[in-house]
Amino acid sequence: MFPHLDATLADLYFALLALAALICGVGMVLARHPLNAAVLLIGVMLSLAGIYALLDAPFLAVLQVLVYAGAVMMLMVFVIMVLNRARSDVPRCDWLSVGASAASLLLTALLASTLAQRELAAHPAAVRGEPEPISALLFAPAQGWWLLFVAIGVTLLTAVVGAVLLAKRSLDTEPKAAEDDHAH
Amino acid sequence: MFEWIAAHPYETIALLLVPAVPLLFFQLLPLLVVLERRGAAFIQDRPGPNRAGIPIPGLGFQLRAFGLIYNLCDFIKLAVKEDFVPRFAASRFYYVVGPFIPLIAGLILPAFIPVFAPIAYASGDGVAWLAGQGIASHSGLLALFAFAGLSAYGLVLGSWAANSKYALLGGLRASAMMISYEVAIGLAAAGMFLICGTFDLARIVAWQGEHVWGIIVQPLGFLLFTAAAFAESNRTPFDVVEGESEIVAGFHTEYGAMRFMLVMSAEYFHMLVAAALISTLFLGGYHLSPIPLPLGPDGAWVALDDRWMREHIGSVTAVLLIALALLALYAARLVERRRRHYVASGASDAARRGREYRFYTGLFLALAGLAGLAAWALWGWSEAPRIIAGTAVWGWKVDLLTAIVQFHILIAKTLCLAWLFVWVRWTLPRFRYDQIMALGWKVLLNAALVNLLLTALLVKLIG
Numbered sequence: 001m002f003p004h005l006d007a008t009l010a011d012l013y014f015a016l017l018a019l020a021a022l023i024c025g026v027g028m029v030l031a032r033h034p035l036n037a038a039v040l041l042i043g044v045m046l047s048l049a050g051i052y053a054l055l056d057a058p059f060l061a062v063l064q065v066l067v068y069a070g071a072v073m074m075l076m077v078f079v080i081m082v083l084n085r086a087r088s089d090v091p092r093c094d095w096l097s098v099g100a101s102a103a104s105l106l107l108t109a110l111l112a113s114t115l116a117q118r119e120l121a122a123h124p125a126a127v128r129g130e131p132e133p134i135s136a137l138l139f140a141p142a143q144g145w146w147l148l149f150v151a152i153g154v155t156l157l158t159a160v161v162g163a164v165l166l167a168k169r170s171l172d173t174e175p176k177a178a179e180d181d182h183a184h
Numbered sequence: 185m186f187e188w189i190a191a192h193p194y195e196t197i198a199l200l201l202v203p204a205v206p207l208l209f210f211q212l213l214p215l216l217v218v219l220e221r222r223g224a225a226f227i228q229d230r231p232g233p234n235r236a237g238i239p240i241p242g243l244g245f246q247l248r249a250f251g252l253i254y255n256l257c258d259f260i261k262l263a264v265k266e267d268f269v270p271r272f273a274a275s276r277f278y279y280v281v282g283p284f285i286p287l288i289a290g291l292i293l294p295a296f297i298p299v300f301a302p303i304a305y306a307s308g309d310g311v312a313w314l315a316g317q318g319i320a321s322h323s324g325l326l327a328l329f330a331f332a333g334l335s336a337y338g339l340v341l342g343s344w345a346a347n348s349k350y351a352l353l354g355g356l357r358a359s360a361m362m363i364s365y366e367v368a369i370g371l372a373a374a375g376m377f378l379i380c381g382t383f384d385l386a387r388i389v390a391w392q393g394e395h396v397w398g399i400i401v402q403p404l405g406f407l408l409f410t411a412a413a414f415a416e417s418n419r420t421p422f423d424v425v426e427g428e429s430e431i432v433a434g435f436h437t438e439y440g441a442m443r444f445m446l447v448m449s450a451e452y453f454h455m456l457v458a459a460a461l462i463s464t465l466f467l468g469g470y471h472l473s474p475i476p477l478p479l480g481p482d483g484a485w486v487a488l489d490d491r492w493m494r495e496h497i498g499s500v501t502a503v504l505l506i507a508l509a510l511l512a513l514y515a516a517r518l519v520e521r522r523r524r525h526y527v528a529s530g531a532s533d534a535a536r537r538g539r540e541y542r543f544y545t546g547l548f549l550a551l552a553g554l555a556g557l558a559a560w561a562l563w564g565w566s567e568a569p570r571i572i573a574g575t576a577v578w579g580w581k582v583d584l585l586t587a588i589v590q591f592h593i594l595i596a597k598t599l600c601l602a603w604l605f606v607w608v609r610w611t612l613p614r615f616r617y618d619q620i621m622a623l624g625w626k627v628l629l630n631a632a633l634v635n636l637l638l639t640a641l642l643v644k645l646i647g
Contacts, residue, residue, distance in 0.1 A: 035278075035344065039278075039341070042337070058321055058327075059322065059326075062321075062323045062327045062330050063326070065327070065330035065331070065334065066326055066329055066330035066333065069334065070330055070334060070366070071333065071366065074336060074337070074340075074362055074363055075359075075363060077337070077341075077359060078340075078359040078360065078363070081340070081344055081352065081355065081356055081359070082356065130322050130382070131377065131381065131383060132381065
């Protein structure tokens, strides 16, 4: 409907978003306070969502904001605030961070080589967020993706059960909230 | 640039809708504040805020405008108060930035809501469509949830930065609430996705116009969605985030002056968007009738969808205007009764107040008269569409009137739901924090899952 987004304008948007993502990413790694790191990571995710939207994949962009920038990071911020052990005097660099950096570089190389070898194909309607092609892709019996879907579901269920078990001090006691319930 | 605008009027309107729809929603905030205050007073059987008035020279009375003047007083008071950052703040930056986040994230939201039906217009040889929403997207509803979720960061960061125990508790509760009820609200809406087969709000509304409203096919989904929306906008009975009786004012305990106003306007704005979203998903959006009516030729049952509306736009507007005129007459009667009562009470300012009440009665009568005249002029009016490439393209007068009428239908539903928010706030006692968590995870979530399962089965069986 609109005169199509000018190519140079799109390049400018991309440059701004990529720059923001890079700055936030580097800042996240260097930040001393965990809350700053978390906020900068949210910045990375929002910039990535902007880039997805620029690539005509609004569905991916929305999911990035909804799931990663929204739910996952909210959980992280929640944990940082609950633990409240945040200190700003941790060293910027120790052996753990060196190892983690090396591991993530390795993973990035692996991902890049995989992407370079495979031709990327996406269903244009699916990336725009129409549910029918997405579900057709996901649940087509021949492709077998639905098996992966079910496996992820079972894994998540296991994680939830594990978390509930960890939250109880022993298998016999009720969680603490229930005790409060009787006290009131 | 001006040539482009003159040559592309519909494209210009589409661009203007992006800021215009959120601003149109934003200017309803003062009305919402009055609704809350007068509604609370009405339910608690007291007069409510009715003193502040502006003296109008030459009229001989103060204009009190049903409590609207209090908004002006509040604004002036909060705007000229000292703008401070507490000395003990954990982080100046997050303290300052915090209150802006919910308002900015909230201001994007109305752009995703369809406020009128898509308008077809001739473009070259074919037909192009002007979407009735600022940002038309196939994943519009998901985007709305996504940005609404982001606004919780403002509460969390601001409360952490304020470095006070009450504020931190409020912030923690805000993030826990957001995580808990986000799931339930999404699952409650999922039934409508299944029935309409899309995430696109414009198509969900169109489906409701062609068939029946969402509340008829998804009554449980409507209830669950409304309850979760109450929780998401932190309204009583789910207001543990502020929890006046427990943690002073929760996340905004340490905020004052304009920052406090930012926090409060964001809260009311989210309530407004929640009401508009419920109207859009379950109450037919901009459509008039919940079910098809026997209004066709020979009493045939027709769905009052967008096309029907455009064919009968003059008469539809006339009927709505007559309803408005009757409401205005009723309001005039209420004011007149109030005036008689006040004058008879023999209060010292009875003469002055009496003149003021007379003024309002006159206004309402004038409104009723104007609406009646407009209804008389519009009755039966419409224009035949041109058919271009198999699509009906209507004249701009029909399109404009339809867009205005549809927008007002949506706003009327939204304000009725906003009244429901107020009504519930001053009627139900508030829940304790653990009760809210239990309700969210153990009741709402499971009920939403069962609803989704049943809907999926029914959709599969019926087709």
